[in-house]
Amino acid sequence: MSIDLNKEVVPTTEKTDVTDYIHKVLSLIEKEQVTEEDAKWITQQTVEGFREHVNPGFLDYRKTVTKDTQFAAVEWSDGGSCFTDVNGKQYIDCLGGFGIYNVGHRNPKVVKAVTDQLNRQALHSQDLLDPLRAMLAKILADITPGDLKYSFFTNSGTESVEAALKLAKMYSERTTFISTTRAFHGKSLGSLSGTAKGMFRKPFLPLIPGFRHVPFGDIDMMRKTFETCSLVGEDVAAVILEPIQGEGGIILPPDNYLKEVRALCNEYGALLILDEVQTGMGRTGKMFASELYDVVPDIICLAKAFGGGVMPAGAVVAKEEVFKSWFENPFMHTTTFGGNPLACAAAIATIGVLIEEKLPERAAQVGEYFLNGLREAAVGHEDTVLDIRGKGLMIGIEFHQDEIGYEVSKGMFDRGVLVAGTLINSKTIRVEPSLTISYEEVDTVIKTFKEVLAQLDK
Template identity: 75%
Template sequence: MTTETHQASQGRNHITGKYSDIFKYTNKVLDLIEKEDISQEEAAWITKETVNNFRDHVNPGFLAYRKSVTLDGQFAAVEWKDSGPNCFMDVNGKEYIDCLGGFGIYNVGHRHPKVVKAVTNQLNRQALHSQDLLDPLRAILAKIVADITPGDLKYAFFANSGTETVEAALKLAKMYSNRTTFIATTRAFHGKSLGSLSGTAKGVFRKPFLPMIPGFKHVHFGDIEMMRKTMEACAMVGEEVAGVLVEPIQGEGGVILPPDGYLKQLRELCDEFGALLIFDEVQTGMGRTGKMFCCEHYDVVPDIMCLAKAFGGGIMPAGAVIATEEVFKSFFPNPFMHTTTFGGNPLACAAAIATFNVLIEENLPARAAELGDYMMKGLREAAVGYEDKVLEIRGKGLLIGIEFATDEIGYEVSKGLFDNGVLVAGTLINAKTIRIEPPLTITYEQADRVIAEFRAVLGTISLS
């Protein structure tokens, strides 16, 4: 017995009782994680453990919601590994074309080699930083974000998620303006922490946690006159607006595009009333809609922009809020007014730097525009003759929404596509509008298969 083996054996002698069982369990799981391929017996064990533990320790509601779980829970599609840039496999080896993309995180594809390499190289050097010395990748990424975003957006704060970037944006706007009123829009989704949830518009998420953060008002998305009247009314009663929070294209709300001229008029209104324009590009940014940032389609520059989802290249959770110097300088006197332990960590920054490199090198925003046009044309042609089921197919780039006559039809189409190896999802736990949001690297052959499966599934759906 070697010294190391003896020490390990001696070190495990203290493991007794429940710790012994947990230690054996974790060893089994770590062994499975290490394997390239698993057996049928192992796949069955993983499936059983996944379903049972979701039911007993995560949230049984997920089992009721997922279309990948049978009613009796005896079978579930359990995700196990990526399969090329645009697909993944379940534990039983079934491959799915990913047209959900983790709700928009896989813009550069699954496990892009350049992003994986950057993160691995940084991991081999240092995973997290001391929090005291200056960390170089955060500074370098901030410059890249400043250079690539439109207008005079200049200073960045890094976070772990889109929700966190919205929180930071709200605090920036409050500090800058010394105002407390915000306007968001109906159907908006900005996150579920109390600050971001105050901007989110779906009642089912809000009601259990009322009252929200004070000062939030909602107006209809796309209604510029309602926005003007609300801002006028706020000014008249001494509750001037600090900021208007809006998605350039509403993603979770059902892939809702703004009316012509709306965002420019919004910019003019904010300037007139001294309010900040905050664009939530968490889902629409990073090339998704056919430009690097969605606001570039409309030639509008916000005062604050929120980024996340695809910002970490589908490898690391990462997000950023970027603002003009005029706005961000509110944080200069005391940079500890808003901080985060893990936001802007070296691994996340390495992933984001590599992601921008890939988006530029592979011209993925332009590819999103091209493939988006191709897929929308094909999907619309596939829906011909099914106008009683499909109300509209809309979108920009590879952010596409398909709206059905009822939620039930949308769910059946989603389930049918899933059964045939295409993953899609509804918006805001509702299948009346489903999202087609694949990696920007999706091939024409895969797009054709998605279109063909959509046509075939529509033919099997009964309205009765």
């Protein structure tokens, strides 16, 4: 038996320390309730771990929504429309993981489906045919708009956008894409090329070539860009749009805008990709926001709430004519974990809950009630609040200044309601609670918003 003398030997004491630490962490996970001493240790380890091993920038970020720079929210458990921090304080979650928890936190039907599948098989072999992927794809073909038929499964929104862009390129061999200002499609290189925010883009330039950005909602500029691209031999492969811009500040499209974009795509032989990562799965009052505007895309991108707030999951669903470019070689674009059995079980259960409990319809009703209540609360505070807008339970509150938005976020957080400014437009805070949120909880949020505005205007 030979010994590698160059191999670094880890001292036994170091291994023991790591093992003890692992056992302590696992024992805390196992507990249904943590003690006050446990909570202090968890908080200390969390803050220290972020500072030394994750990213200290997150600690500065948290100061925008915590009181006196205290890291008050080390989250520990959740359920329904709320989450609870390690000290036992409960918050109504109106951020919703940026739109993840459409069916609520730890929806029991979704948790059961995932647990049942976990008891049978967690991940698939990557070689044999896995049944839940086929079954979920059939369900998506049934519920998505128009003649969308074939699905490719991913783990996140940016992966869904990446897949859609590659699919569009293979379909026509064109390389020009049109996106819009204030758009957010993700942060991997392809999707970042479609994203509009310069702060995210500049450090990584040059990005994928061929992307052009036009003002969102400006159909004349969209038309001129199509015409120009055609004249110079750079025909458009696809337009990629969010039906309602989320990170951009809950920006609603002008009347008929999406239909006119659809018509331009048809005229110039381009595809229409709708990024419904945030607007899909019932958020806006329909299962998909494209249904609000009576538009059928060639490719639709899904993620966030697609996994039911339990599993990371996403999908791209496309028309057969578009998707068949991947028929000849299904390994042209793959992902190890996309469409895994646990994620598919979660997505199937999520769709079942959305349909059976009529959550899209409920989002429309509760959303209207929520919007009206927030607008009434803002009466008399027009110097502070610029606009309140939205569809379903995708609501944006825009202020005259960034600083006001942050102060409102902090004030509501201190009173047990979590909201957040958007990544693109910090003047706007988003309200995206679970679609299961009760009217009583909505009233609490409205009351809290009114109290914070009154406090700021003193």
